[in-house]
Amino acid sequence: MKILITGSNGLLGQKLVALLRQQAGVEVVATSRGANKLAGLYPNLRFVGLDVTDPARVGQVLAAEQPTHLIHTAAMTNVDECELNQEACWRQNVTAVEYLVGxxxxxxIHLTHLSTDFIFSGEAGPLAEEAQPAPVNFYGASKLAAEQLVQASxxxxxxxxxxxxxxxAHKYGRTNLVLWVRNSLRAGEAIKVVADQWRTPTLAEDLAQGCWLLAREAAQGIYHISGDELLTPYTMALRVADxxxxxxxxxERVDASTFSQxxxxxxxxxxxxxxxxxDLGYRPHTFAEGIGIVGAQSEITGKKNPPG
Structure with missing residues (x-):
């Protein structure tokens, strides 16, 4: 089995590299548009530069590497940036998927494509795979269009x-709620956290495990891979503090309307x-376990993620 990962410099991409390298009989090919951030951690890692928005390069790399599986994690995921730069969002999240699908x-090649809860309107969570998509922002619309391309493959x-x-993650500039809350409170900074939105937060290691299970089983169809605790960001923040x-x-507990986004x-x-x-034997960590894992890893690496 030979698995090619797009977006190997990202949070999920890095977790996939770490996980798949431990699997017997699995050859890993890491790809990213930028320079390989993992070279220092894995000197023997096979890395190939790949801009997924370049159709010629996509065809060239897949023909040369001949993977049996591809896990597509590369995407434009900043929701507000997608709203403000819709052409770039569509190129990265939809057009690139069209090239990869073809x-x-x-x-x-078995394709595992990453998608999001933001394809839904958010009126009736938690949601099963059969729920009707109805995105409320451009990011969600782009990811839904990508799903439709994949399903037509x-x-x-x-x-x-x-x-x-x-x-x-290693040399990764973006933050997440757990580190932001911890670092802010450690610095004595007051923070405002939304209490009128609900999510099932997902540890990156769990998502990587879910993607590996999908590839290993050559699964066909849509799967929801997340945590299983429905929480508000405010509740998450309280648990991190605790x-x-x-x-x-x-x-400070606030409503989403507090922020102009x-x-x-x-x-x-x-x-x-x-x-x-x-179907897969997928078993996510609890949110409490996830906090502990992230806390331990960030202390070991000396990670200092600023909020934003």
């Missing part, structure tokens, strides 16, 4: 939808994951 089908495919992924023994009084957010998403549990 190349994978031509070479009979003549080749083998699986879609892994996920929710609010958090974790620690875990690290920090002052919860610094956390270009993109609307769905109110109540979160996923039901019984299909992945039943």
């Amino acid at each position: 190349a994978c089908a031509r070479h009979n 003549a080749g083998p495919w699986a879609i892994a939808r996920t929710v609010l992924v958090y974790g620690v 875990y690290f023994g920090l002052d919860q009084r610094l956390i 270009p993109a609307q957010r769905p109110v109540r998403t979160g996923f039901l994951i019984s299909k992945a549990q039943r």
Whole structure:
């Protein structure tokens, strides 16, 4: 089995590299548009530069590497940036998927495509795979269009939808709620956290495990891969503060309307994951366990993620 990962410099991409390198009989090819951030950690890692928005390069790399499986994690995921730069968002999230779907089908490569809870309106979470998509922002619309391309593929495919992924990665500039809350409270900074949105937060290691299970089983269809606890960001923040023994009084409970953001957010998403549990044996960590894992990893690496 030879698995090619797009977006290997990202949070999920890095977790996939770490996980798949441990699997017997699995050859890993890491790809990213930028320079390989993992060279220092894995000197023997096979890395190939790949801009997924370049159709010629996509075809060239897949023909040369001949993977049996491809896990597509590369995407434009900043929701507000997608709203403000819709052409760039569409090129990265939809047009690139069209190129990958075509190349994978031509070479009979099993494609696992990452998607999001933001394809839903957020009126009735937690949601099963059969729920009707109705995105409320451009990011969600782009990811739904990508899903439709994948589902129309003549080749083998699986879609892994996920929710609010958090974790620690190497040389990774973006933050997540767990580290932001911990670092802010440690610095004595007051923070405002939304209490009228609901999600099932997902540890990056769990999402990587779910993607590996989809590839290993050559699964076909849509799977919800997330945590299984429906929480508000405010509740998450309180739990982070409690875990690290920090002052919860610094956390202000606010409504989403407090923030002026270009993109609307769905109110109540979160996923039901019984299909992945039943078909794949997927078992996510609890949010409390996830906080502990992220905390331990960030202390080891000396990670200092600023909020934003």
